[in-house]
Amino acid sequence: MRIHVWNAFASNNSGSYTIVGRFPSEELAAQVAAELSEVLAAQKGWRRTPGARWNEEGPEPETPSPLRAFTQANSLTQTGADWADQGELRAWSTGHQVILHDPWTLGLQDSYEEFLKVRGGKVEKVIRHAHGDLVSRFELRGTLPKKTKAATVSALVEELHADDGPLVMQAPFDIQPAWREGSKPNEPVLTLGAAFHDLAAGFTGVATLARHHGLEVTVQVSEDEALGDPLAWLRPSQPPLKRKLFDVWLLGTGYSAKEVALRLEKLRHGRYVDVPGLLKLIPDTVLKRLTQARAEQAVRFLRECGANAELRPAE
Structure with a gap:
């Protein structure tokens, strides 16, 4: 008798998709993010209804999906709108930027990039089908009094590392956050590098704490494709963290x-x-x-x- 044993892992073509757009004002960015969030929530609910059709080769549903109605109203690409695989797609704003992110999907429609442009925005970054970690570089800018600048930056770093802070709750095991205080006039008050499990929660957490100290946030996102530490250029972190970890x-x-x-x-x-x-x-x-x-x-x-x-x- 012969016994054959195989140990294998199934392949999966899904990856993460990220779109970053920039708008002339924070108010417009927040409004656009709210409009997108509304249609995404409606689409998610529609997909759960018994009559919703999910097969791209099948006929169009008698009642258009919320996403199809949205694309029609805004004269956007409608291909595949009824069957868009976007159960985890989220949209939110950070300062002047609007971010759309789906951690696990086969693709996103062109209509999202089109909508950002229709609403007066500029598409800054599109990361299609990423399988690596997404590393975010935050630049926190603003005018702080010289006498209190160092204390403010130090306090902010401590707050980011609170028990419920984004650098504690959302940082992955493999990539630890790093930061650097700006010392020159044109440099950001604080540059922060981080990878987050939940992009929306991490971004929102950083932006909320920054605003509390009167600082504006700009973020750049890239896929970690290199070997080694993607944030080595920011280490050792300054100012040093006072809280013991x-x-x-x-x-x-x-x-x-x-x-x-x-x-x-x-x-x-x-x-x-x-x-x-x-x-x-x-x-x-x-x-x-x-x-x-x-x-x-x-x-x-x-x-x-x-x-x-x-x-x-x-x-």
């Missing part, structure tokens, strides 16, 4: 390495954790640069399934 170390998996891997996936926001690879690395850091409260929560969560985990001060 902690890493979570895994010293042993206990009775179920599979359960530990599943829990790590949750802690890493759904990123796949390979069990054999995890076992080879032990002991090693599995989560980086968390606040003490977040690190303690993660340690407790891992210990619940028998793992030997502990927190240590981050380097």
Whole structure:
């Protein structure tokens, strides 16, 4: 008797799509983002109705989808509007910019870029079908009093690293954020580099804190395609963080390495954790640069399934 065993992973052609547009004013950018968000929410609801047709080769639905009605009203490309695979597509504004992002789709229609132009915007960046991490470079600009500038920047960095801050809640394991305070007249007050699990949450978190200190935000997005650290040019980060951060170390998996891997996936926001690879690395850091409260929560969560985990001060 012969037994043949195969171990394989299914291929998937889906990737992320990102569009960044710029508008003359923050008010117009916010309005355009709201219009897009409204039609995207309506389209998502329409797709869930029993009568909605999803097959591109089938006849058009008797009642046009919200997206088709939107493209017709704005004289935009209508091809595939009823079947657009955009269940996770989101739109939001950051300062003068409008960002559309879908983390997992086969493609986006041309109508979105067209709409940004119709509404008076300029398309700055389109990242089609990305499979790598998206790295964002934020430039925070504004006029701060010389006497309080250093203190304001330091306070902002601390706020970004709060227990619920975007650099703690949204930073992935593989790419840690970095920043640099501007020292010359034409430089941004603060340049921040980060990759986020949830682009909308990360962008909104940074922009909200920046506005609190009277700073405007501009962002550039690119796909991380190079080997090594994409934010090495910003390290070491300045000003240094005063808050102590902690890493979570895994010293042993206990009775179920599979359960530990599943829990790590949750802690890493759904990123796949390979069990054999995890076992080879032990002991090693599995989560980086968390606040003490977040690190303690993660340690407790891992210990619940028998793992030997502990927190240590981050380097």
